[in-house]
Amino acid sequence: MAEIRQMLDFLAHPEADCGDINRLLDEQLARVRARLKAMHAMEKQLSRLRAHCEAGHTAAECGILHELTAAAHPRK
Ligand SMILES: [Zn+2]
Numbered sequence: 001m002a003e004i005r006q007m008l009d010f011l012a013h014p015e016a017d018c019g020d021i022n023r024l025l026d027e028q029l030a031r032v033r034a035r036l037k038a039m040h041a042m043e044k045q046l047s048r049l050r051a052h053c054e055a056g057h058t059a060a061e062c063g064i065l066h067e068l069t070a071a072a073h074p075r076k
Contacts, residue, residue: 003028 006024010016052063059065 003024007021010021049064049067052067
């Protein structure tokens, strides 16, 4: 990861300010948290979608497909 390499660069500059390392870490944390949030939202959406089907029927009868179709064509 580029950030790790960047942090290791600080080893070569022991006189550098710690604030720069913290800033780097803060940015990385923010990125990871944003990704986690997006993944969480997707997990919720997928499991909600999954609950619409218990298998044992054709795709035409599938609640998952009905949900997706409804999402793609919202009722006015
Ligand atoms: Zn189904």
